[in-house]
Amino acid sequence: MKALAWKELRETLSIAVIAMLGYAALLVNLMGGRVFYWVPGLPKQPEDVPFVSGDFASVFTVVSFLLAVALGFRQSAWESSRGTYLFLLHRPLPRQAIFLTKLATGMGVLLFCAGVPIVVYGIWAMTPGCHAGPFEWSMTASAWRILLPMPLVYLGAFLSGLRPARWFGTRLLPLIASLALLIFMSMLRGWFLVLPLSLGLCGLLIVDVCFVARARDYA
């Protein structure tokens, strides 16, 4: 199991590094560094109030979304396209354990990569002399709220990569559905709804991944 987790970590490393570079560019610009000012879409100057006013949320959402989609497809569709499932799934482990390890690793990478910039930006904001304005950790809540439903997008992408349907048919349905849920949850107010809804839907998608992994043919 450990070997499988390491394999997944190594395979997703390049995607994680690219995403981290995206987050880093965002943070560098927000922290006043004029290194990535030429990158279109990135904020050109620091926010007035970190996490609350400015462009952090919009760029963070886009980068996290792309990261979740790339991770999901890398871990499922890539194996299908290379035929390596035939090698991997013959290992003496229950199929469910193989896929749950994949999902746990992928979700871990997603939450780590997306969580680090929130923490780093928060530490920067609370460090005296860095930003002219008050900062409370509770101000990061909006960023965590964006991150919370991202595993849904990851699972939707994973399921889309795993399902044996046609790309121009119903294959992308899980990803589209998770995107719709993401939009829906961004309109909800309060943690008390977003948290249980995210957890519940993630649970459902994980069950579905396990079902598809068991039921599909690896021909």
Added chain:
Amino acid sequence: MDDAIRIERLTKYYGRRKVVDHLDLRIPRGCVYGLLGRNGAGKSTTLKMLAGMVRPDYGRIQLLGEDAETLSPATRARIAYLAEGHPLYTGWTIARAVAFTTSFYDIADRHLVEQILDHFALSPKAKIGRLSKGQRAQVSLALALAPDPELLILDDPTLGLDTNVRRDFLESMIQIIQRRGRTILFSSHVLGDVERVADRVGVMIDGVLRVDCSAEHFKSSIRKAVVEFGREPPELPPCPGLLGDWCVGTRRELVFVGYGPRQRAAIEALSPRSVEIVELNLEDAFIEYTRGPRRSLPIFSHNLSELQGGADESVGVEGAA
């Protein structure tokens, strides 16, 4: 006898097409079984169902005495599967592939793997993506043998390999066979290879297992009669066991399953100028058997104990006119 593989009424549909049709097969422990068939005959699908990669629509598979549907990890560890085309992670080095594979097994003989790699002159530092097809096949074989499996399922393992590599590969297979109790089920299009290593052969045609017997029995069951007339060949009346009937100039080529006195009498009734009965090697027998219009004549050895000492085999001829 204890069976390594037992298949009952195995059926698989892809869409509306039945690719494997009520397959019944028993392979005793220690047997080397060659599964033959033309492209699309259902060999790979059958092997994938055995390896658990494809779910059967109907039927039952038992591997090493356990139901394949609920195969425990411990039993799976005793089974090796080599998929067609040898899919491996191309970004890995051989050493990493060995480390990854052996980490899943309690008993993994890394020394044996190193020996095999050494035998094939493969450096553990080599990247799999940069290896040739033949070298990948060798790596796959080394990885498959790492846990010292009791049952090997090999899907066209010599596909795309040159003659030398194929011979090397087969010699390695023979070495495995010589270890007591190892069972191998493999599919191949290279009939010469099958003839060299297989105790028994099965021939699948359109998803149906038509032949299940020893290679020797299969060869001896198929006979080709080249009948020269010196004139326009007359039509052969309905004859039992007739598989194929081709007119080539003034001669008629007839292929029979189970050539005997009745067939001889039917030919002689046509007053031919000469009759030559041709014995076929496995490849020719396979070609004649699978190309004929009447491919529904089955050949089965009902007595599996022949592996232990050559008992009787019977030729079943169904649907003969």
